[in-house]
Amino acid sequence: DAGVIQSPRHEVTEMGQEVTLRCKPISGHDYLFWYRQTMMRGLELLIYFNNNVPIDDSGMPEDRFSAKMPNASFSTLKIQPSEPRDSAVYFCASSVSSNEQFFGPGTRLTVL
Amino acid sequence: AQSVAQPEDQVNVAEGNPLTVKCTYSVSGNPYLFWYVQYPNRGLQFLLKYITGDNLVKGSYGFEAEFNKSQTSFHLKKPSALVSDSALYFCAVRDIPDSGYALNFGKGTSLLVTP
Numbered sequence: 150d151a152g153v154i155q156s157p158r159h160e161v162t163e164m165g166q167e168v169t170l171r172c173k174p175i176s177g178h179d180y181l182f183w184y185r186q187t188m189m190r191g192l193e194l195l196i197y198f199n200n201n202v203p204i205d206d207s208g209m210p211e212d213r214f215s216a217k218m219p220n221a222s223f224s225t226l227k228i229q230p231s232e233p234r235d236s237a238v239y240f241c242a243s244s245v246s247s248n249e250q251f252f253g254p255g256t257r258l259t260v261l
Numbered sequence: 262a263q264s265v266a267q268p269e270d271q272v273n274v275a276e277g278n279p280l281t282v283k284c285t286y287s288v289s290g291n292p293y294l295f296w297y298v299q300y301p302n303r304g305l306q307f308l309l310k311y312i313t314g315d316n317l318v319k320g321s322y323g324f325e326a327e328f329n330k331s332q333t334s335f336h337l338k339k340p341s342a343l344v345s346d347s348a349l350y351f352c353a354v355r356d357i358p359d360s361g362y363a364l365n366f367g368k369g370t371s372l373l374v375t376p
Contacts, residue, residue, distance in 0.1 A: 240304055242304075242305075249295060255304050
């Protein structure tokens with residue numbers, strides 16, 4: 150099992166550019182979560198899906214952030230336009246129902 | 262509403278000594294409790310969980326945690342610390358049924374084990 154796969158692992162972009170982060174959950178998992186980790190705010194839940202349907206997006210900071218899950222094996226988190234304060238490590242995690250979540254290696258985003 | 266608190270930013274332990282990383286929680290229903298570990302530049306790794314049953318839960322890498330309902334605590338413990346245990350540890354809680362399947366994470370405790 151390859152675990153949760155995220156790409157890219159590192160992203161450096163300039164303010165105002167569009168950024169797309171990608172996630173492939175573990176096969177058979179029906180929940181997918183997007184988190185953001187910063188030194189100041191710790192680990193924050195942004196949004197999560199159940200069976201490809203967004204369940205709770207109350208953690209999405211603002212309209213510049215959007216997430217999709219077109220099928221059970223792929224999800225994207227998009228930031229448009231990006232700002233320096235979006236710099237963080239973004240994690241994707243997946244789980245089977247109420248069981249423990251398995252995290253990907255993260256994408257380190259730097260917005261200049 | 263649910264929340265979890267990790268009162269210590271950092272815990273320092275000498276190798277071979279027992280370690281404890283503290284966690285307290287607040288939920289309106291019955292909690293699901295989790296411990297995760299994060300090594301530098303890595304994602305979080307699951308260590309153990311409490312859902313129901315025996316209050317003492319055993320997990321990966323020799324770690325265990327004790328659920329204490331009266332004190333609303335779920336402290337992580339290990340009898341003999343290793344230098345390789347040095348990492349960032351997160352406690353997390355899920356409140357059934359109000360919060361769905363989202364986890365609420367503590368701010369993390371940095372564990373440093375010295376030789």
